[in-house]
Amino acid sequence: MLVFHTALMRPPVIDNLQYAKFSPRIFEEMRAGGVDAVHVTVAYHESFREMVLNLEQWNRWFEDHPDLIFRGTCAEDVLRAQQSGRTAIFFGFQNPSPIEDDIGLVEICHQLGVRFMQLTYNNQSLLATGCYEAEDTGLTRMGREVVAEMNRVGMVVDMSHSAERSTLEAIEHSTRPIAITHANPAWWHEALRNKSDTVLRALTEAGGMLGFSIYPHHLRGGSACTLDAFCAMIGEAAQRYGARHLGLGSDLCQDQPDSVVEWMRVGRWTKRIDYGEGSAAAPGFPPMPTWFAGNRDFGVIRQGLLAQGLSEAEVDGLMGGNWHRFYAESFGPA
Template identity: 35%
Template sequence: MVDMYEGERDAAQIARQIFADSIIWDTHAGVACRPTLDLGFVSRWRQGGASFVGLNVGWDALPWQESLKCAAHYRRWLELHSDQYVLVDRFADVERAKRDGKLAVALDLEGADALNDNIEMIGLYHRLGVRQMNLAYNKNNAFAGGCTDEEDIPLTALGREAIAEMNRVGMVVDCTHTGYRSSMEIMEISKTPVIFTHSNPRALWDHERNLRDDQIKACARTGGVVGVNGVSKYLARDEDCTPETVINHIDYVASLVGVDHVGIGLDAVLDPDEMPNLVKEFPNIWPASEASQWDYGSWSFIVPEQLGSIAEGLLLRQYSEADVKKIMGENFARVAAAVWM
């Protein structure tokens, strides 16, 4: 086979041009939600060349009141720093941010406990800037099953109502952290494309947080996208948390369902103490194997500054420039443009 690119220098130059011309989309960053958090760390996504990043304002370990406080705080913080960031309400805001050299930011929820069992809260969060949500975070709740719970429960009646309401208001349905049965039912009933914001194929790394092949195929049938994450625990051995390993997971999804259905959701945690502290603070949220056997300090992450290395690696593996643009942002942008109102 004749190489499409002469070497690393050629790939790096082409990757830089892709970043300059295209929307680069990291659909989910790992954030410890706090209503007093200084979001200045988001500048690292700008520095890494991203056009868009999603920030979670809540997860099922928090009381619903805290998620509301976080959403209000994040929105205000971003508005006060509008010289650098654009808070996304519509897809056109992402395009405007790209033109203006700013970073587009949307909010998301990891688990529907933030709704206080009331689907009317979905519209309120949407007005605050939440543009995607999954129904459960690892453990079962009133809406859906979690991917690490002992019992794989189906989607509940309340969960079905929540999906219909998300479809109505224009909020993207996410199935990351969601149990197998619930995720498959969600992908059957949603009237809009369903995504996995930060999930990897289980065929490459057998962890309950990762996806079976039929989940990946079901996602593609909805027109959705699987966002490959850069978290060591869900990629491979800790020492293999590299852009090359991320590309291996991208390769697998692209080979299984096509390049139109894979993207990036790094789930990057920038503070090295954050994950160990979260696992200690909320041990019931994590699988027993993680809480009891894993060294709290052994988490590692692909960070935003490595987005360019992922693009270069894809080019060196003979992905075309058009396909690299899809993986690095266009696929998730397509879903957002179709769903957001």
């Protein structure tokens, strides 16, 4: 039984997507920013065995910095993080590559702590169609099986990088609410990675969650997007979909070198360069908006949301309370 000690504790702050170049300095910034939980990406194109190497790196960080971070596997860990002044780190995949062609690896990965898995990363996968493909054929035969298995064990289906039909079919086929951990509404900023009103309504009506991205390619005006514009968009989304289905998924790639965005885009699926959301003229990571440079800046967003006239309770939910509730409903067996 999860008890929310609302009288004792400030509401949790959760960033539901980061792929920073993690380091003790960033873990300290998480504490300085009051970030209680972060969903971090542990695979883009890795095989199972390669992904395990990434988990080993996290285990080393957990061993070396137990005063700052620990592995989170359940909603209670967010409270444990608050109580002990640390940040709970939750694992997720942006691509199903670590389960290879083996449905049994879904439960193995869940046993290793993985709590989110995207069915695609831009391209067609064994499970569904990515948002960069010309044709979207929806969930594959294996995709339907894997969604059912994820539902069974308590791993969240994440469709952030998936195409429209595939996303709608995942929402429909999944027996548990799903997530779009890091994207924005296409009605605010048209982009392959942003989501249609149809998708966002279906997602939230089924109890799913949207995490707002601060990755500049997902922002109206890109790196020049203002805090006010970003928070006004959230206010509009709260009116359309209900604030309780919304949270943050900053997509923060703090300190990463540009070689990493190339790995994210190209992996090993092509020998040519693919610029993804970038271009030959601007192939690297775009500069972040001035008001959000990293983990210390979550208080700025809270202030921006309050300035939109959202209630204290709504803002508490947007800053982490909604993800916390979703964690409690999503990470255990069906």
